[in-house]
Amino acid sequence: MAYDWGAVSSSSDLIQNLLRKSAVYGPVIALIGIYVVFSIVTDRFLTYRNQLNILRQVSIIGILAIGVTFAILCAEIDLSIAQMTEFTGVLIAALATGMYYSTTVPVPIAVLIGLGAGVSVGAIAGYITSRFDVPSFMSTLAVLFLADGLSLIVSDGRPIGGIPDSLQVIGRESVAGVPLIVLFFLSLLVVSQLILSYTRFGLYIYAVGGDRQAARLMGINVMRIRFAVLVISAAFTVFAAIALIGRIGSANPNMGSGLLLPPIAAVILGGTNLFGGEGNMIGTLVGVLILGSLANGLNLVGVGPSGQLVAQGIILMIAVLMNVFARG
């Protein structure tokens, strides 16, 4: 016979379960709430065209948010994403427009070099954090400055125009009416969620994020996982840079402004535990959509950018409180 160990305490269990469920379903309920309210207030909100518009507007923040989700799930953070987007963006643009060589570098090669450079710089932060146990908010802060400087050096401080059409495809074209940038974002999201759900690497991110010391004692190569999440986050800045180049039709060393905090806010809005170990990419999608639909809806009813920021600040504050309370 199996021993019956009894429930720890059924009433506190119940409360804990409810709170945990609220961390999972709270963001979805908030998103539904936003949709219901704006659908009632304005008939321009819930149209196919406007929904595509929201998706297109959030795609770049969304791509960066996916990368940051990997880091936050592992109890790390990446503060360099905006400047890394600038650096890799101007590097790819500079190579593809022939800023350095008499002949232009073919776009696929330019993209590969950009990816290599982004991953390499991300690896510096990853190595410093995983090898020497430097908190990632410090190592990636250092990379923020480094990438900012590199993007000014690479671009010579000037916008880069004359971007080849093939480099602008993702940010500009559509397939059957759906912007490629949206499909790009959603494909990255799906692949990332599959990695989290079905691979050992994905599981180890949760294990390390939940309790780094226990994960080490259980035989996980914690250093490798911490290194990898920061490299992945850097790789996603390259994806975002490619999408952004097509969207704005050029590259410049300030193209990442405003791209640091919204992705991090979206991850937290999506219910991913601030301290790692819990959350997923679906949550991040919900978080990105909360930010996007709120701004879009307020815009439609005539609330300007300043009012939108206030609303986002309030929503984020509620989300952070729930994030902490839900996990005791």
Added chain:
Amino acid sequence: MADRDVVLEMKGITKTFGEIVALDDVDLTLHRGEILGLAGDNGAGKSTLIKCLSGAHEPDSGRIVFEGEDVTIENPREAKALGIETTFQELALAPNLSVTQNVFLGREETQRVLPLVPIMNKGAMETRTRELLSDLEIGVDPDKRVSDLSGGQRQLVAISRTMLSDPEIIIIMDEPTSALSVEAAERVLELIERMRREGASIILISHNFEHMRAVADRIQILHTGRDVGVLDVEEATRENIVDLMVSGTLEGRGGDDSDPSISA
């Protein structure tokens, strides 16, 4: 007993933390298929010693001989690769993962969907965990999160983790019965006996002499970071253990000379 097959030896292990000498030239011998108790007061160095074996600490000096060969154990992964499994006092489990995920963590079963993509075989792992838990008569739901389990349940999950691999391994258990109910502690002792029957060699740290005497073959005592004697379980009366733990010698019994079973 002395000619029994030696599976593991630690020789002259010394470990300091800054000014503090946690272990001073400590030896330990583990025979195949035995349960070696490790006793000592708080701060005597028991946990530090086994952490040198499980890869959580690296000794400053000394040798570890495993199956006749010198080995270095720099991290827990290397210990596991040798077949040394540990359940730690602070219960190293991932609180945010399920029982199944904890049982398999670090050695997940995978299958390939596309030639190059290995994915976890969740179904197989859950089935295997269910079998293991039911075989060990542990009534815990494999899908439950570890953070929702009681202390006793967590201890049993930690033990079942060690039982997943090859049974002929070395298992180190640091205070597996502390903070458990009487019933739960008895379950754990039964499991320890069972693991030994199935071929494991076990080092057991405990503050509870009765638990240790119930299952151990020999009991080694540490005193302020030094190795002060090994008693066969028949000689390991409460008084003898306490004497060695407190003073480092068997007072009034002739001290070291007549100490019956000090092994090298």
